[in-house]
Amino acid sequence: MSNRKQVVEILNQVADLLEIKDVEYKPRAYRRAAREIDSLTEDLTDIHEEDGLEDIPSVGENIAKKVSEILETGKLEYHEELKDEIPVDPDLLKVRNLGPKKVKKIWEELDVTSLSGLEEALKAGKVRELKGFGPKSEENIRKGLQIVQESQGKSHLSEVLPEARRIKKELADSSLFDKVAFAGSLRRRKYEVGDVDILATADDRDKAMDYFTSLDGLQEVLSKGETKSSLRIQTGLRVDLRIVEGDSFGSALQYFTGSQEHNVRLRQLAISKGYKLNEYGLYNENTEEKVAGEREEDMYQKLGLTWIPPELREDRGEIKVAGEGKLPRLIKGEDIKGDLHCHSDRSSDGHIPLEVLVREADKRGYNYLAVTDHAETAGIVGGLTNDEVSEHLGEIESANSQVEGLELLAGVEANIQPDGTLDLSDRALEKLDVVIGGVHSHFDQPRNEMTERTVRAIENPHVNIIAHPTGRKLGERGSFNLDWEKIFDRARETGTALEINASPSRTDLEDKLVKRALEKDVKLTIGTDSHRVNHLDFMELGLNLARRGWCQRTDVLNTLSLSELKGWLAG
Ligand code: DGT
Ligand code: CA
Numbered sequence: 001m002s003n004r005k006q007v008v009e010i011l012n013q014v015a016d017l018l019e020i021k022d023v024e025y026k027p028r029a030y031r032r033a034a035r036e037i038d039s040l041t042e043d044l045t046d047i048h049e050e051d052g053l054e055d056i057p058s059v060g061e062n063i064a065k066k067v068s069e070i071l072e073t074g075k076l077e078y079h080e081e082l083k084d085e086i087p088v089d090p091d092l093l094k095v096r097n098l099g100p101k102k103v104k105k106i107w108e109e110l111d112v113t114s115l116s117g118l119e120e121a122l123k124a125g126k127v128r129e130l131k132g133f134g135p136k137s138e139e140n141i142r143k144g145l146q147i148v149q150e151s152q153g154k155s156h157l158s159e160v161l162p163e164a165r166r167i168k169k170e171l172a173d174s175s176l177f178d179k180v181a182f183a184g185s186l187r188r189r190k191y192e193v194g195d196v197d198i199l200a201t202a203d204d205r206d207k208a209m210d211y212f213t214s215l216d217g218l219q220e221v222l223s224k225g226e227t228k229s230s231l232r233i234q235t236g237l238r239v240d241l242r243i244v245e246g247d248s249f250g251s252a253l254q255y256f257t258g259s260q261e262h263n264v265r266l267r268q269l270a271i272s273k274g275y276k277l278n279e280y281g282l283y284n285e286n287t288e289e290k291v292a293g294e295r296e297e298d299m300y301q302k303l304g305l306t307w308i309p310p311e312l313r314e315d316r317g318e319i320k321v322a323g324e325g326k327l328p329r330l331i332k333g334e335d336i337k338g339d340l341h342c343h344s345d346r347s348s349d350g351h352i353p354l355e356v357l358v359r360e361a362d363k364r365g366y367n368y369l370a371v372t373d374h375a376e377t378a379g380i381v382g383g384l385t386n387d388e389v390s391e392h393l394g395e396i397e398s399a400n401s402q403v404e405g406l407e408l409l410a411g412v413e414a415n416i417q418p419d420g421t422l423d424l425s426d427r428a429l430e431k432l433d434v435v436i437g438g439v440h441s442h443f444d445q446p447r448n449e450m451t452e453r454t455v456r457a458i459e460n461p462h463v464n465i466i467a468h469p470t471g472r473k474l475g476e477r478g479s480f481n482l483d484w485e486k487i488f489d490r491a492r493e494t495g496t497a498l499e500i501n502a503s504p505s506r507t508d509l510e511d512k513l514v515k516r517a518l519e520k521d522v523k524l525t526i527g528t529d530s531h532r533v534n535h536l537d538f539m540e541l542g543l544n545l546a547r548r549g550w551c552q553r554t555d556v557l558n559t560l561s562l563s564e565l566k567g568w569l570a571g
């Protein structure tokens with residue numbers, strides 16, 4: 001874990017534990033500080049060394065001291081004391097509908113301190129008997145628990161990629177390794193991965209393995225062997241390294257990239273063509289002659305297939321399509337011409353001034369960027385009101401007059417209300433270049449209501465894009481109950497795009513739905529939903545989802561040139 005992530009995690013856990021203790025105010029202070037630290041772009045250790053911790057917004061003297069203790073010792077005494085006092089697994093607080101008060105209650109009355117303990121208590125029907133719980137609350141907790149359990153043991157790609165890239169680079173730079181490549185779910189760019197698989201070749205395996213098992217930042221060496229070793233790094237992430245012979249590198253890469261289902265299907269094909277396929281190579285079954293192994297491309301080619309990009313190796317028809325030579329030409333980073341979902345500091349939860357959005361868009365070579373601030377729904381202050389839309393337009397116009405070769409589009413992310421109407425007037429919506437509609441409340445509507453609500457927004461002539469259509473929040477909240485065939489049909493018929501929301505907490509649409517949307521001829525956009533400056537980098541995560549969903553350049557609207565995009569927006 002980076003220093004920053006570790007600090008953020010400990011501060012948040014302190015907040016959780018204090019909340020369970022029913023302490024007032026302090027938890028919020030810890031959470032605010034954690035949020036600020038999480039969004040820092042400078043290195044936290046550097047800030048500490050320059051005595052700058054107290055200059056971080058929301059970090060006062062007290063919390064600054066605690067942060068420096070974590071940075072210097074790797075832990076926090078205060079946190080350890082709280083954990084001893086309250087032996088509750090912090091993961092319990094991730095269960096939706098199970099706030100600190102309820103966690104306290106199930107701990108004190110049912111002795112539940114872990115997710116598995118909660119599961120047992122639910123099964124035994126004990127939870128509903130507690131005062132203030134009941135069958136409805138039990139059902140909600142059960143659903144929430146399932147979502148948390150599903151993400152257990154998995155890490156989000158956004159957290160894994162930087163660490164994995166750092167380690168891969170260290171190996172590649174060491175001169176002890178020849179080839180170094182990712183394999184497994186990481187190479188397939190799944191949004192959640194169990195571990196990091198690295199495959200390499202090396203002249204001196206022993207030396208190479210020694211180097212790997214003594215890398216900086218390790219928590220422990222789980223196993224060490226001649227051809228395979230496993231580590232746990234400080235984030236808790238597991239990293240496997242396999243060193244193979246050069247003439248088997250391609251076959252090993254193919255095998256260890258998976259998915260297992262893809263490999264099973266490929267092996268069946270190999271057998272039907274008179275071959276034997278394994279991690280060492282592709283062999284003629286009769287003569288035992290090795291026909292491929294060094295290069296992964298050859299493995300596929302000898303089987304009559306075009307090379308299959310790792311993102312497609314999920315047994316979703318890719319082998320058949322590769323046999324017909326009709327695999328999609330997957331969308332690439334350089335195809336992206338702009339970001340269609342960004343918040344400026346006009347949104348109450350947004351922190352990016354317009355001029356910074358301009359700078360960042362320019363840095364990425366974008367031709368356009370849509371500033372889609374929240375609209376104001378009763379109760380949520382800080383969003384755009386009908387009156388403020390003109391102000392928003394004016395500011396964007398003046399920002400645009402300062403730059404060349406890049407255009408900010410004036411947009412809004414309006415709320416799709418429970419009846420499917422939006423929370424801005426038609427007159428206000430009409431003035432904007434880009435209107436995104438998104439559901440941000442009333443998540444538990446039954447299927448027909450949620451479908452009608454979304455369809456009504458799709459049919460609204462002002463709405464260009466539906467944001468994060470499934471509404472899921474990873475590890476927190478499941479997808480809405482929706483009739484997808486109906487949604488896709490109406491989206492196609494009205495020319496409304498559905499968003500691939502790249503934010504790691506959302507990852508929505510996910511790959512399977514992306515693929516289905518394409519089969520139904522629905523257009524998509526990729527949006528980062530940036531609220532902080534570092535979020536603009538989420539574009540890569542959105543591209544991964546798009547690629548795993550078989551997207552080509554032409555399926556995604558933010559590959560259009562500015563004038564083409566404007567044509568679509570106006571149409
Ligand atoms: P993960 O780590 O859970 O996110 O998923 P993967 O796909 O990276 O799985 P992992 O790390 O257990 O193994 C990497 C690849 O190696 C996997 O995708 C396919 C291959 N593989 C590993 N073990 C087996 C096995 O027992 N049978 C088969 N057919 N393939 C395997
Ligand atoms: Ca893996």
Ligand code: CA
Nearest residue numbers: 195196197240
């Ligand atoms: Ca593995």
